[in-house]
Structure formats: structure tokens, C-alpha cells
Amino acid sequence: MNVNCVIVDDLKVAVDYIRRCCEKSSMVDVKADFPDVPTALEYLNQNPVDLLFLDVEMPGATGFELLDQLAYKPQVILITSKPEYAYNAFEYNVTDFLKKPFTYQRFLEALQKVSIQQEEKVNSESSDHIFIKSDGKLIRLNYNDILYMESMGDYVKFVTTEKKYITHNTIKALEEKVNKTYFMKVHRSYIINITKIDDIRENDLFIRGIEIPISKAHKPDVLKRLNII
Amino acid sequence: MDSPSTHKRFIFNSEIDIDFLFSLYENDFRYIQEVFGITLNQLQPDLEQLDNAWQLKDLEGVRRGVHKIKPSMGFVGLSHLQSKCVDFEKLCRSANTATEIEQEFQHLWQSLVKSRDIIETEYRKLKNHNGEA
Numbered sequence: 413m414n415v416n417c418v419i420v421d422d423l424k425v426a427v428d429y430i431r432r433c434c435e436k437s438s439m440v441d442v443k444a445d446f447p448d449v450p451t452a453l454e455y456l457n458q459n460p461v462d463l464l465f466l467d468v469e470m471p472g473a474t475g476f477e478l479l480d481q482l483a484y485k486p487q488v489i490l491i492t493s494k495p496e497y498a499y500n501a502f503e504y505n506v507t508d509f510l511k512k513p514f515t516y517q518r519f520l521e522a523l524q525k526v527s528i529q530q531e532e533k534v535n536s537e538s539s540d541h542i543f544i545k546s547d548g549k550l551i552r553l554n555y556n557d558i559l560y561m562e563s564m565g566d567y568v569k570f571v572t573t574e575k576k577y578i579t580h581n582t583i584k585a586l587e588e589k590v591n592k593t594y595f596m597k598v599h600r601s602y603i604i605n606i607t608k609i610d611d612i613r614e615n616d617l618f619i620r621g622i623e624i625p626i627s628k629a630h631k632p633d634v635l636k637r638l639n640i641i
Numbered sequence: 642m643d644s645p646s647t648h649k650r651f652i653f654n655s656e657i658d659i660d661f662l663f664s665l666y667e668n669d670f671r672y673i674q675e676v677f678g679i680t681l682n683q684l685q686p687d688l689e690q691l692d693n694a695w696q697l698k699d700l701e702g703v704r705r706g707v708h709k710i711k712p713s714m715g716f717v718g719l720s721h722l723q724s725k726c727v728d729f730e731k732l733c734r735s736a737n738t739a740t741e742i743e744q745e746f747q748h749l750w751q752s753l754v755k756s757r758d759i760i761e762t763e764y765r766k767l768k769n770h771n772g773e774a
Contacts, residue, residue, distance in 0.1 A: 516665075
């Protein structure tokens with residue numbers, strides 16, 4: 413694995429230590445480090461990276477606020493020990509947590525998780541199906557059968573041509589995992605199969621007669637993606 | 642075989658968790674010196690910020706100040722002090738005013754000031770050990 417990363421942490425000794433661990437591993441190239449969210453955001457939105465080592469509590473904005481404002485979704489290793497952030501981490505699809513100071517061995521374990529997620533991402537982009545856990549079973553859904561996915565709080569409803577399935581997941585996490593050739597997020601609560609769109613109105617689209625909203629934030633991407641003139 | 646605390650005739654202050662320190666940095670005394678140096682540079686302004694927050698009786702400011710200092714203690718092997726900071730942070734979250742935790746703050750403050758002195762002394766010793774004094 414070879415990834416590039418940015419470190420965002422206001423503790424210099426921690427930044428130095430993470431840099432040292434990255435160099436030692438020969439798997440991670442540190443592009444830059446920043447002590448706060450605004451300077452990090454400015455760089456990251458111009459220079460996408462694969463991985464962020466991200467502190468949570470920093471002067472001004474928090475690490476989660478950085479993730480909210482970032483235009484893309486890199487993998488994230490959160491540098492925190494607080495269990496209350498675990499819920500947010502699920503929401504933001506964080507790969508691992510590291511509590512300062514951590515040993516080099518622990519750092520390698522986190523990198524191993526990064527590597528696995530990188531592989532899963534590559535696989536999902538080339539596959540034609542997904543496995544979901546629903547009703548205690550592992551179910552294979554072919555992309556061609558999925559009409560759309562709808563958020564239901566801590567769950568997601570997969571609507572297929574035959575059935576509906578409820579799985580413990582979030583739209584945010586799924587957005588990273590599904591094949592982008594087929595799927596697109598059109599609203600904070602919906603990912604749709606673009607090959608199943610029947611028609612599009614001003615702020616909605618229709619799949620098998622079901623009306624799905626297109627949010628203002630996602631509309632430009634939808635128009636661009638569907639090549640609407 | 643030399644024990645970690647007496648490697649190459651270097652004896653760390655007894656407050657420092659040697660096993661933990663070596664688990665982070667192995668026997669790299671030059672890097673250990675660097676860590677102590679960086680920590681010392683950061684600790685002074687962090688302590689001033691904490692003191693300012695306390696003078697203003699800004700409970701959240703005090704909590705943030707301790708939160709900031711906490712991992713630094715771990716990086717220099719003062720693990721017990723890092724734990725004290727964790728406990729104090731929890732106390733801040735459950736208190737309504739800074740006055741409620743005055744006694745605990747003073748205890749922690751004394752420990753942090755003492756830690757600064759320990760780090761400074763160890764840094765000087767490390768520089769000497771590494772031939773940079």
C-alpha cells in the first residue's frame with residue numbers, strides 16, 4: 413500500500429511522532445501538517461489526499477467540522493480517546509482511532525485497516541453486486557436489481573425490483589462503498605441507481621413511479637452526471 | 642543486560658514510566674531528546690493559557706487547557722499525570738462552576754508545574770548524554 417496523507421493536530425509533538433511513524437512504515441507519504449481546521453481545509457480542497465490523521469478538539473473548529481466541509485471523503489484515522497466520538501465516527505466512516513501517545517505497533521494496526529478499506533474500495537468499483545446484512549442473513553444484491561437506497565436514521569432501506577431490505581448502516585458510509593458507475597447520492601437521505609431513473613422534474617426524480625427528492629446541494633452534481641443540458 | 646532505566650549510564654527521573662517511554666521510542670535517545678524539547682517548548686505557553694483560564698474561572702477554558710496538555714504528558718512518559726488529566730477533565734464536565742473544583746485544580750496545577758521542571762531537567766540530561774550540552 414502507498415497512500416498520501418495530511419496530519420491535522422495542534423500538538424506539535426504528536427505531529428512529529430506521526431510523521432516519524434509514517435516514514436518508518438514506508439507506506440504513507442505525509443504531504444503536509446496543519447494545526448487547525450481552516451488552514452487544513454484550504455489545502456485539502458485543493459490537494460486531495462487518501463488519508464487524514466485528524467485530531468478532534470482543536471482551536472476553533474473540530475475535526476468533524478473539517479470533514480463536513482471537505483469536498484471529498486478520504487479515509488480518516490481519528491486521534492482521540494473519547495468513546496463519545498465513536499458514534500460520530502460511524503457517521504463519518506472513520507477507519508480507526510488512535511489515542512495519543514500510541515505505539516508504533518498500534519499505528520501499523522491502523523494502517524492495516526486503511527489498507528483493507530483501500531482494497532474494498534477498489535473491489536467495489538469493479539464489482540456488480542453488494543452483500544448486505546438484513547434479518548440476520550447475508551444477502552447478495554445485484555446492482556442491476558437495486559432501485560435506490562433510503563436513509564432511516566441508523567438504518568438504510570434497500571429498495572430492489574422485488575423486495576425491500578433494511579440494514580444497519582448509513583447513507584454516508586454506503587456512498588463510499590457502492591459502485592459509482594451505477595449509484596449516485598441525490599439527497600442526504602437517498603442514493604439512487606442512475607440506470608433506473610424514469611424521469612426527472614425540477615427538484616425530483618422518479619424511479620418506478622416513486623418520487624425521490626434532489627437536494628439543492630446535490631443538484632449541480634446530478635445535472636452534470638446525467639449530462640442534462 | 643542493562644535495565645532500560647540505566648541504558649548507557651542514563652538514569653531517567655523515577656516519575657517517568659520507562660517501559661512506556663521505550664515502547665514508543667525504543668532506544669533512540671536523540672529522538673527522545675527531541676520529544677522532550679518539543680514538549681517543553683509547548684508546555685510553557687499551554688500552562689500560561691491554563692492559568693489564564695483559571696484566573697477567569699472559565700470552566701470550559703480550563704477543561705480545554707488540560708485536554709491540550711494531557712497527551713504531552715504521555716509522550717514524555719509521565720503516564721500517571723496523563724491519567725490525572727483525564728480524571729480532571731471528567732470532573733470539569735460534571736461541575737457547574739470552576740470554584741467547585743478549586744482543590745482538584747490546585748493539586749493538578751502543582752503536578753503540572755512539577756512536571757515542567759522534570760521535563761526540563763531530563764531534557765538537559767539528554768542533551769548532555771547525546772553530547773550536545
